[in-house]
Amino acid sequence: MNEMPNTTMRAVRYDRYGPPEVLKVAHVPMPKPGPGQVLVKVHASSVNPIEAQVRAGKMRPMSGLRPPKGIGQDFAGEVVAAGPKVDDGLVGRRVWGTTFALGAANTAEYITVKEPLVAPVPPGLELVNAAALPTVGLTALVALGAANVQRGQRLLIVGAAGGIGSALIQIAHARGVEVATVSSGDNLSFCSDLGAKETYDYASLAALEQADAFHAVVDLYGANLGTYRSRLRSGGRIVTLAAKGMGYAMLSLLLPGPRVRLARAKPRKELLVELAQLVESGDLRPVVEKVYPLEEIGEAHRSVESGHSRGKRVIQVVGDVES
Template sequence: MSPDQPMTRAVQYDRYGGPEVLSVRTVPRPSPGPGQVLIRVHASSVNSIDVKIRSGGMRLMTGRRFPKSTGLDFAGEVVELGSEVTGLMVGEHVWGILGDVSGRTGAACDYILAKPKATTAAPSGTDLVAAASLPSVGVTALRALRDMLRLGSGQRLLVVGASGGVGSTAIQLAHAWGAHVTAIASAASAPFCRELGADRTVDYATTPPNALEREFDAILDCDGSLLRAYRRALRPGGRIVAITSSAMPFALLSTVLPGPRVRLLIARPRRADLQTLAEHVDKGDLHPTIEHVYPLDEIQDAHRAAETGHARGKRVIRLV
């Protein structure tokens, strides 16, 4: 390492485990190669997949090479462009997703190398700290509602686990598209869901799935624990999508059971989807929903909070 090489802060860990394995370290600042963009990160956010990777729940994919970094979502400013990069400018405010979950560089870092295909201009309708809450959950909600559930105006949507990052984003998008939205959430989160545009809220603690009428054209299940039961609330011809890995066994089983097939979504970052999300933010259809903003030094606390499974929006990590 050259003594003149610029350094930067990064969150890393040397073994799988609880939030306590995370630490803020000083590492060499990366330089962009061909097809790469160097970004000064203003904020990142904590997603359920970040928690799962850190804990070792995806070790078959992420392997045992350490140290590892954390964080997929970012919002920041373009500092330098590698060769062969077009469509972005130095100084531009951008947001995006680091798509390689096994990479050494996560978004919880002052400077990151990103790919142009998963990076685009950040929405002008919100600041970069708030914008960092949206990329992963936004792409997931958008792809689920638009591409898999084919949700249209006047249709009835049920969102299970509605107060989390994907659920709260899906409520807003569905409301903007003219759908009737029923949100499954805790009683404490009901006012939050209604503020986002839910037409009706149902407390999962007092209303079991079998108490729901078969009235829904589409179901987005962000929880997965009672997927089989909520599936029965679909009208004939209805569609259902789950976004959690815990839903995979029943999703496979549903291909041979009577009734609608459960489709499992693992959203990949696409530039066009990020651009669509930015347009929704700038039109006022979509607002970032943030549970809490943490400084980088408190990222362990952010992961601990994320592990509870209870949220009203996202946990954001501020770096600037």
């Protein structure tokens, strides 16, 4: 049975590109689910680096001359209503997901989502932690698939301490892959605790030059791709998800040796289900650096832009943040 909430809600909005201060909490009309959609009461969202880039105006060729109305790709919450052509049995279920759109506006009390883009949250996982995983988890699965690395093979992850990297380390380790990471010196033990067998500091890559070659490299940073490409075994693959790596990826088509592959994730229910299975088996846990109340989303963006990440910044939309 559908339970339609109030006619207005709180949501993060901004009307111009700029610094984190442009993000405001506004009272806006409640969305209504259309055919094939569900209405989700969002308990938590999270901040991804690309959202900070969109907000700052760095993605205007793709996001448009005027900014999107809202922000936020990830969500975790409860289905409170179902539109036409959707099973009412979904109402009351805890769900999570991501829309992967530059104009996504999921940092809001209520959102409408196409039913195929939501999946059940793993039992026992708190919604505030669940919100940290959809975008980074799906991206990690896609990157690992593109790298085509197998059990017992060696994988180097560059930029490993952030949201995607922390998920990728855990998933690859669970699959029996021998994981090595490149991160800042402060994050070496953090990466090791997540499952990395070898850890290297960005600031001193001499040790990496002496390491055994790798079957695959996944780059999340976009710099020094030539160096990491040279550490591949014959027939190895290098995959980049960083926008800064796109130019080198195109250049690699003209160079001898392996080409740099670009990987991009899309929202897929089957991957959300796979993520849930990894969480339930204990092979994957959300890495949350800090939880912010909705009103402090600007501070969360500022923290993401600092570049010093250990996992995700989560925005708690419903309820109070635990101290």
